[in-house]
Amino acid sequence: MEIPSKYSAQAVESKWYDYWMTHNYFHSTPDEREPYTIVIPPPNVTGVLHMGHMLNNTIQDVLIRRARLLGKNACWVPGTDHASIATEAKVVAKLKAQGINKNDLTREEFLKHAWEWTEEYGGVILEQLKKLGCSCDWDRTKFTMDDDMSEAVIKVFVDLYNKGLIYRGFRMVNWDPEAKTTLSDEEVIHIEKQGLLYYLEYQIEGSDEKLTIATTRPETIFGDTAICINPTDERFRHLKGKNAIVPICGRVIPIIEDEYVDIEFGTGCLKVTPAHDENDKVLGDKHNLEVIDIFNEDASLNSFGMHYEGQDRFVVRKAITKELEAAGLIAKTENYINKVGTSERTKAVIEPRLSDQWFLKMEDLAKPALDAVLTNGDVKLFPKKFENTYRHWMENIRDWNISRQLLWGQQIPAYFYGDGKEDFVVAENRDDALRLAKDKTGNSSLTAADLTQDSDALDTWFSSWLWPMSVFDGIRNPENEEIKYYYPTNDLVTGPDILFFWVARMIVAGYEYKDEKPFENVYLTGLVRDKQRRKMSKSLGNSPDALKLIDDYGADGVRVGLLLSSAAGNDLMFDEDLCQQGKQFANKIWNAFRLVQGWEVDIAINQPNSSKIAVEWFESKFQKTIAEIEDHFSKYRLSDALMATYKLIWDDFASWLLEIVKPAYQQPIDTKTLESINTIFEDILKILHPFMPFLTEEIWHYIKERSPEEALIISRWPEAQPINEVLISEFDFASEVISGVRNIRKQKNIAFKDAIGFSIVNNENVAPTFDGVISKLGNLESFNYVKEPVEGALTYRVKSNEYFIPMEGSIDVEAEVKKLTEELSYTEGFLKSVQKKLSNERFVAGAPEQVVASEKKKEADALAKIETLKSSLASLQ
RNA sequence: UGAGGUAUAGCUCAGUGGUAAGAGCGUCACGCUUACAUCGUGAAAGUCAUAGGUUCGAAUCCUAUUACCUCAACCA
Numbered sequence: 001m002e003i004p005s006k007y008s009a010q011a012v013e014s015k016w017y018d019y020w021m022t023h024n025y026f027h028s029t030p031d032e033r034e035p036y037t038i039v040i041p042p043p044n045v046t047g048v049l050h051m052g053h054m055l056n057n058t059i060q061d062v063l064i065r066r067a068r069l070l071g072k073n074a075c076w077v078p079g080t081d082h083a084s085i086a087t088e089a090k091v092v093a094k095l096k097a098q099g100i101n102k103n104d105l106t107r108e109e110f111l112k113h114a115w116e117w118t119e120e121y122g123g124v125i126l127e128q129l130k131k132l133g134c135s136c137d138w139d140r141t142k143f144t145m146d147d148d149m150s151e152a153v154i155k156v157f158v159d160l161y162n163k164g165l166i167y168r169g170f171r172m173v174n175w176d177p178e179a180k181t182t183l184s185d186e187e188v189i190h191i192e193k194q195g196l197l198y199y200l201e202y203q204i205e206g207s208d209e210k211l212t213i214a215t216t217r218p219e220t221i222f223g224d225t226a227i228c229i230n231p232t233d234e235r236f237r238h239l240k241g242k243n244a245i246v247p248i249c250g251r252v253i254p255i256i257e258d259e260y261v262d263i264e265f266g267t268g269c270l271k272v273t274p275a276h277d278e279n280d281k282v283l284g285d286k287h288n289l290e291v292i293d294i295f296n297e298d299a300s301l302n303s304f305g306m307h308y309e310g311q312d313r314f315v316v317r318k319a320i321t322k323e324l325e326a327a328g329l330i331a332k333t334e335n336y337i338n339k340v341g342t343s344e345r346t347k348a349v350i351e352p353r354l355s356d357q358w359f360l361k362m363e364d365l366a367k368p369a370l371d372a373v374l375t376n377g378d379v380k381l382f383p384k385k386f387e388n389t390y391r392h393w394m395e396n397i398r399d400w401n402i403s404r405q406l407l408w409g410q411q412i413p414a415y416f417y418g419d420g421k422e423d424f425v426v427a428e429n430r431d432d433a434l435r436l437a438k439d440k441t442g443n444s445s446l447t448a449a450d451l452t453q454d455s456d457a458l459d460t461w462f463s464s465w466l467w468p469m470s471v472f473d474g475i476r477n478p479e480n481e482e483i484k485y486y487y488p489t490n491d492l493v494t495g496p497d498i499l500f501f502w503v504a505r506m507i508v509a510g511y512e513y514k515d516e517k518p519f520e521n522v523y524l525t526g527l528v529r530d531k532q533r534r535k536m537s538k539s540l541g542n543s544p545d546a547l548k549l550i551d552d553y554g555a556d557g558v559r560v561g562l563l564l565s566s567a568a569g570n571d572l573m574f575d576e577d578l579c580q581q582g583k584q585f586a587n588k589i590w591n592a593f594r595l596v597q598g599w600e601v602d603i604a605i606n607q608p609n610s611s612k613i614a615v616e617w618f619e620s621k622f623q624k625t626i627a628e629i630e631d632h633f634s635k636y637r638l639s640d641a642l643m644a645t646y647k648l649i650w651d652d653f654a655s656w657l658l659e660i661v662k663p664a665y666q667q668p669i670d671t672k673t674l675e676s677i678n679t680i681f682e683d684i685l686k687i688l689h690p691f692m693p694f695l696t697e698e699i700w701h702y703i704k705e706r707s708p709e710e711a712l713i714i715s716r717w718p719e720a721q722p723i724n725e726v727l728i729s730e731f732d733f734a735s736e737v738i739s740g741v742r743n744i745r746k747q748k749n750i751a752f753k754d755a756i757g758f759s760i761v762n763n764e765n766v767a768p769t770f771d772g773v774i775s776k777l778g779n780l781e782s783f784n785y786v787k788e789p790v791e792g793a794l795t796y797r798v799k800s801n802e803y804f805i806p807m808e809g810s811i812d813v814e815a816e817v818k819k820l821t822e823e824l825s826y827t828e829g830f831l832k833s834v835q836k837k838l839s840n841e842r843f844v845a846g847a848p849e850q851v852v853a854s855e856k857k858k859e860a861d862a863l864a865k866i867e868t869l870k871s872s873l874a875s876l877q
Numbered sequence: 878u879g880a881g882g883u884a885u886a887g888c889u890c891a892g893u894g895g896u897a898a899g900a901g902c903g904u905c906a907c908g909c910u911u912a913c914a915u916c917g918u919g920a921a922a923g924u925c926a927u928a929g930g931u932u933c934g935a936a937u938c939c940u941a942u943u944a945c946c947u948c949a950a951c952c953a
Contacts, residue, residue, distance in 0.1 A: 005913075190951085197953085215953055228953090262952060270953050279952075339951070388881055389948060396949085496947085531888090533946090564901075565889065571946085573889065581902070584915040595912035640891075643901065658912085665911050739919090746919050752910055830897060837895095842933035851895045851934090858896075 003597060003702070007590035009554025009583075013694040017130060020697075023708045025068075026135045028075035030485035036067035037075045037489040039468045039519075040136065041502070042144060044083035046090055046121040049128035049546040051528040051536050051562075051574055052495060058559045059525060059638060060493045061134045065690040066633065067490075068135070069717040075486060076135060077471045078126060079142035082118070084409035084460045085179055085187075085345050091117050091408070107407055107455070114408045118145075128547060133555045133693045135713070142471045144463040145410070152475035153410045153463045154428055156513070161426040165361045166402070168414075168421070172281050173401055175353035177299030178346040181405040182357060184459060184501075185398065188350050190339040197336035198321065199267065201329045202227060205243040205252055211236075212331050214266030216338060217276075218324065219316040221246055222304045223294040224253055226272040228283060231257040233268055247329045248320070249306060256287050278352055291354065299351050313351070356421070358403035358412060358456070368511035369504060370394040378517045379507055382636040386496060386524055393500050400505075402459045409457030416452045417441060424454070465505035468492075468518040475513060483514075492519040495527060523636045526571035533573060549579060556692035557582035563642045563691065585646060586695050589688075592654045593699050595662070596677055602668035610772035611673040614660040617731045617770075618680060620724040621652050626687060627720070642691050649684055656735070660773050678703060683718045727769070733798065734770035740796040741778035744805050748794065755781035759790045759804040763864060766801060789875045797823070800864035802872065817876055824869040831862040 020026065028035075038060050043053055060076060068074040091114045092102050102110060126141065142149060160166045173182040198218045201210040211227065227244045229236040236255075243252045260283060261270050274284030275293040284291060294304040301308045301316055308316045324330045341350035372378040373390055381387050403412060415433035416424045418441075425440055427433035430448055437451060438444050469475055474483030488510070494503060503522055510518035528536050536543040549558050560582030565572045625648045632641035661677060663669045681703065685696040689712055700712040741758070750756060758780040775783050786804070789795075792811055793804035837843050838855055 006915080190949095213953080217953085260952090266953060272953090277953080385882065392880065392949070527947095570883095570890080575889080575902090577902075578889090580915080584913095587915045588913065591913035591916085593912085598912075637891095640900095643891095646901085654913090655917085662912090742918060743920095746907070749907085751908090752918090826897090833897065837934075840933055843895095844933085846933045847895065854895080 003594050005591070005594065007554075007587045007695065009556060009586065009694065010551070012698045013131075013133070013555050016694050016697045017133065019708075019711070020135065020713055021138075023711065025711065025713050026076070026137050027139050028073055028137050030481055031073055033071065033073040035075060035486055035490075036064070036070075036072035037077070037486045038064055038491050038493070039077045039471055039489055040079060041492075041494045041498070042079045042081035042142075042464060042467065043125050044086055045080035045118050045123070045125075045143060046083070046087055047125050049125055049132075051543055051546065052525075053125070053129075054132060054546050054549075054558065055528055055562050055572070056493045056495065056525050057129055057132060057134050058562050059523065060491075061132070061693070062559075062563070062638060062690040063491055063493070064135055065693060065713070066717070068713065069686060069689065069715065071716060074135075075137055075140075077140045077142065078129070078134075078136035078138060079140075079467075079471065080122060080126065080144070081460060081464055082143065082145040082409060084404055084406050084457060085176075085181065085183075087114065087118070088406050088408040089179060089345060110407050131547065131550050131555060133559065135693070140471065144460070144467070148473060148476065149463060149466075149470050150410050151428075152466055152470040152473075153458065154413050155475055156466060156509075157410075157413055157458065157462070158426055158428050160360060165365065166426075167359055167361070168356060168424075169359050169399075170354060170356050171359070171401070172278050172352050172354055173357055174341065175297075175299075175351045175355070176343040176346055176348050177295075177297065177351055178348035179343065179406070180297050182353075182355070182401055182403065183343055183350065184401055184461075187344045188341040189344050191342050192337055193340045195336050195338055195340075197266070197334045198324075199331040199333065200247060200271075200324060201331055202244040202247065202271075204239065205245055207242075211239070211244060211269060212267045213269050213271050215271055216336060217273075217317070219301070219305075219308070219313055219320050220273045220276050220294065221271065221320075222249055222301070222306065222308075223273040223275050223292045224251070224271045225274060225284065225289040225292060226253050226287065227255045228258050228261050228270045228272050229255060230259060230261040230263050230268065232259075233261075233263050236269060247324060247327070249304075254289075256283075256289075258283060258286070275354055276352055281352075281354070293354060295351060295353070357401050358414075358454075360400040360402050360462075362397045362399055362508075365508050365512055366394050366397045366504075369507040372507055372511065372517055379519065380521050382521060382523045386499060389496075390499065390504065394504060400459075402462045403454075403456040404459050405455075406457045409460060410463060412454040412456050412458060414454040416454065417446060417450055461501055461505060464502055465509045466513075468506055468510065469513060478514070487514060488517050489519045491521045491523060493523045493525065496524045497527065499524065521636070528574050529571050531573055531575055533571075536574070544574075544576060549576070553579040553583040554586060554694070556586050556695045559691060560585055560642065560646075563639050565639070582692075585650070586692060588650060588654060589692075589695060589699070592649075592658060593681070593702065595658060596674075596681060597702070599663065599674060600668040601671050601674055603671050605668060605670040607670045607672040608772070610770075610776050611661040611670070613727075613769055614657055614773055615673065615676045615680070616724070617727050618652060618657045619721070620727050621731075622648065622680070622683065622718075623721050623723045624725075624728065625652075626718060627723075629687065645688055645691065649688065653680070653684060660776060685712060686715055686718055689713065730767060730769050731773075733766055734774055736798045737774050737801075737803065738777050740798060740803055741774070741780070741805070744794050744796065748807070752779055755779050757782050757784075757806045759784040759786045759793070759806070761786055761789065761802040761804075761868075763800040763802070763868060764798075789872055791875070795820075795872060797865065797868060799861060800868045802868050813876055817873065820869055820873050820876070824866065824873070827862055827865050827869065831859065831866065834858045834862060 040060065064074050064076045094117065095102060095113060157166065174185065174188050176183050195216050197214050197216055199212050199214050200218060201212050203210055213227065224246050229239065239255050240257065242255050244255055245252055272280045272283050272289060274281045274289050274291045292304055294301055296302050299313045300310055303309050305316065308319065342348065343350060373381060374387060381390065413428060414424045414426045415437065417437045425433050425436040427436050430451060433451055434446060434448050438446050466475055468489050469483065469487060472483040472486050473480055474487060506518045510516060530536060530542040534542060553561065558579050561579030564578050564581065565574060625644055628644050629641045632644060661673050685700050689696040697712045745752065762785055771783055789802065790804035790806060793806040794811065796803050834855055838859060844852055
């Protein structure tokens, strides 16, 4: 069979993905096996794959594939999120490009466009996940706006409303004037901006006195309804009970007192604008102030803005500054840096705004979710450090504003039958609503046409918080077989940036609706950054094209590259070179396979002892390593698990084992060794499969013809066997001996093909187990045990054993003496420090026995080595 | 401002009070030895941020300082 010398990922990867799909290996149905379930963090339906997706989906796939190999019923549920504001913004932009204004469309028309868009672009990202090798159960693909998913959302809304947890409130919310919707606190990003602090002068009513007030927002003076001073502030005591006059509009407003005002800041007095500032709203409520909203919904000024009506807030800020300046009402301006809230999606500066919104009471709901993570450990966060952040957020949780002034999303199931604030009912459908409305009003002549559904949609997260339940239809049919089997799920893999948006809320919903956690472990990946530690973002253009990476390095290579750089929970500095390393690793394994594949068997040959012992050694080493890998997985240290696998394959398998058993050029190999090597190779493919699924499946089928039932993806993880530790430590010693030979060859430029003589003074009484191996890898022509140092030879030592390689011609005695002297002085220094410890009575008395014993052993070893070195020196001189 | 985190080789990071501190990558030297130059062999490279303290013993625990990161609140 002709096998190409370079591994080519492209052809291989699509072939095996198709094969897996054809044979339905990803599909899961409940059975008697233990389930292992992951629900995907649903990406935005119209999104494209970026590095963050690549990372966390690679991790999920590793976990799922490993669970499958461990014999569990592995189920990975994929899907997408409707991402209300992001998607709506895209649709609006697209319509705008076609000359269509969203406001000219009816709800139905707009939604039609949105669905068209979703159908056109939706799912692109899922196709990209397939390229990465993700073994999701595609038959279960869900979308947060699927009919059944929406039904669950509405059912939950109605239920929470009936429990008195959802209420309608006139509240200060974060208003995005561009998207014309509210945002949750979490969707607001505070950005430091250079602004100005303006010192405005307010006339005191009935006096010539002027009061100077500092503000960053002079355009909001139209909404001023009071001036506030601190009651303890001597400077303003005389103003108590007086009124001030707002510049330009001339409105008379009271001067009030409140401890809230910071005497030190600005001028020590504050203008109060209850409609446009959260803190001012609090003050306003406390002092019964008038509330004047001066903005339209696009943050242009309304009629309260007088001659600025219709102009944008930032335009007005400049203009009004000029007007005030001209009137001599600005005392001064100062540079001032403050953090301005901006919309995560549209980047628009957020305007605090009072409006009627729907809220979910969080305090009581949060309790079980808080306990689950912090008290009883039902849900474990990896890494643990996020627990503190979680606690802080959950303990200070605020009511959740769940309404959005958007069309794309589940429409709030509240039906108004009148104009009053309380003239509504909440129901799952219009018929129920009508019944309720009739009951509530006592008006039996109401008709469906009299009901108007609230036009707002629900926050996207109000559907995704149900995700682990609703994908199994657990809300609508709480007793169905699937939810009972798959819930709670096992692992959730996501970024720490949505710990509160999503993770915490899923835990809340889980306890409220299933009285149980939604998942056992939460693995929080780091953010993907570039080499300069900058976040990857479109605007910086520092995010590599995910699909191009896969083209260049193969999905296996990219997976390895991502995982190698991702210690759990730390941000990862993504470096394309790591994908290169992944690709090289694939090539290495490929060539190891080519080597083994090319061996001819001769049944007449007996297995050489060196091969026999090397195979035994590797089997133990393999067992030891998979135990380590197991441990890494249990701590979600995937990069360590991968690195252990990497070293096992590259160093132990390829560099040691294969080199030891490799027959001479064009010579055949014995049957026994080849069989062992093939078995070992298969075991290696199994443990590597979760990381590099394509390459491993390819080689698996090259090794021998296999039926679909024998595919690697559904094979079984190697079983644990006893570990021979003695063999492992003997090998470690032997490898040092081999290194010594190589070193001397290197120093003296002796080519490997020239066999050399070799003698050993075995002070350590090392067993001869690996002598054959040393001979082979050192290309030794002889292997002599001697009692006395060999003259005319180069030497090196391992512990107190001394090795001699006879040289033709003269030995550089001076260099040998120098080398020995250096080694001697190092060892003596080491001995001294050990003896210092041992002569310390408090150490011997206080340290555990084991530690003292190990120090004594060190002392004995050092003494023996010094003995050897001294006798060598003596023989040279 | 508050809370949390981090500081170990050129880079990215392990290191669980007890080895004169480890890995991968990179660097340097030598080598195309017939699976692989996407390779092999070897080497160099650290004041464990700084200053104190606890301990027989500290990279590890404590305190302070400095620098950086994340999250929250931001003050007109």
